[in-house]
Amino acid sequence: MTSPVHNENNFMQAVINAAPTPIFYKDAEGRYLGCNKAFEEYIGLRREQFIGKSVFELFDDELARAYFEADKALFDSKGTQIYESKVSYADGSIHDVMFHKAYFHTEEEGIEGIVGSILDITERKKAERSLKKLALTDSLTGLDNRYSLMKSLEHSLLRQHRENSTLAFMMLDLDGFKQVNDSYGHPTGDALLIEVGKTLKKHFRASDIIARVGGDEFSVILESISFTESLIPLANKIIAVFSEPFIIDNKKLTIGISIGIAVSSASGCSSEEIIKQADAALYQVKENGKGSYQLAVVN
Template sequence: MSKSAELNVLTHDTAEIQEKYLLQAVINAVPTPIFFKDSEGRYLGCNRAFEAYTGKTRGELIGKGVYELFERELAQVYFEADKALFESREHQVYEAQVAYADGSVRDVMFHKAVFQASHENVEGIVGAILDITDRKKAEKMYQDMALTDALTGLDNRLSMMNHLGHAFDRTLRSNSSLALLMLDLDNFKEINDSYGHPAGAAFLREAAGRLKRSVRKADVVSRLGGDEFAIILEDITDIAQATHVAEKILAQFAQPVEIDGHCLTMGGSIGIAMVPAHADSVTSLMKHSDIALYLAKAKGKGGYSVYQP
């Protein structure tokens, strides 16, 4: 080989080495974990962010497969995802919750694709792991806001309807009973008019707290709007359990509440309907509990009424 040819080969090799180091420097600068594997699932390389994610150096990762590096359950998830990607030959995007080497648990989104390096005769997978923890927290916050009554912190009407639909279906499958208690505060309008909206808001928050203290942790308490509340009692055996809860609530409401130096009377009226005794659908359950509430209010303040078919 002539000196000129040798020089060309040397120059080409040097350029390839420089390109390799340049590529590594570039991906190391990316804060997102990046990795690439061969067709057998062995790691060919990664960036520093991926080292931080796994808690392993490139030297510890390269040449090894997922079963050699991760716990079996996690390794199986990675293996199956890689297998599906190779079979589809398409891009792969999925979300997961993973534990970083520093002990933090984060929501991430995997973006993966098959690559082919024809010059090196190498085929494999390249992937990036995007941290979406903040986005998931924001999504949950907005979801909670959409389902929560801002004033009292209780479930709102939309959330109650979702819970009621699911509870109704479970009740039919389990052959148990479900009760819906509809409640109106007896003196809210007078308090709101006499002492102002801040006092009215405090009154509603106190009512919400008393309702929560009167039921089981699993029971759903919601504010439907204004001074209207609803309580879903699931997995009960008979009407006596529902009326017992109503009596507890009324006993709580019989206690005066002090707001801005004023000793106020709370009071409430409750209507009760049950599945399957009184209703065969969510719509009829709500309608019949409303009818029972109307009857309770007609009898006088501070009482409850059970729907009578």
């Protein structure tokens, strides 16, 4: 006759095997005592291959150390843990997961340990990243939007202060875009703005932050400028490129570009001040006939 304890053990194992999320439990020394089928699939080993072994015998050193430290902190507190992490599944794919773990102590057997489950939150994290990207991205061009630009400018100025470097802020305004939009319609105007975004990305460094901040207005943050004079050939190059016609739907569209540049090497410069100076420089270009640049130094 099968003992009640044996029946209970079989029953509990059947229950956790039915759970779709990986479940495991370890003793006070961090050795695996048991798990469910989902955990075997996650770790890529059969239960008999890892029962009685520690994380240091199963995972690479960095991952094992992270697991061990988290388990030790939980065992010392004799409480619960909930935290997010990235893990590599048995098939080599990287997943975002949430660990739920708790300390346990069985009175009769005198066994202490921890029990945990792993909840896959990969799709949720993808959705969160997509929403965050949407909040920071101009939906038409794929460039940063005004909100993202302002956050980046604040961070750039903080880095400038720490590193005692020089930073430039450009404001770029398309000349003649309204006429194109009025003559050919918004779909053509939108297609032109997309090409403008692509063109700007080709002529700035990968580290430069390019944003569309309004209808036909763009801005660029350039960090770690070696010397102010290096901005002059860059501005002239951009102006020359935009003097060439864009081909959109077999239409030759001619526009131009005006550029206002503010350069800061002062540690106390604020984002408001550098934007104000770049805007004033751009206004001066517009007043003088467009299609050129003006450079201002923020003191």
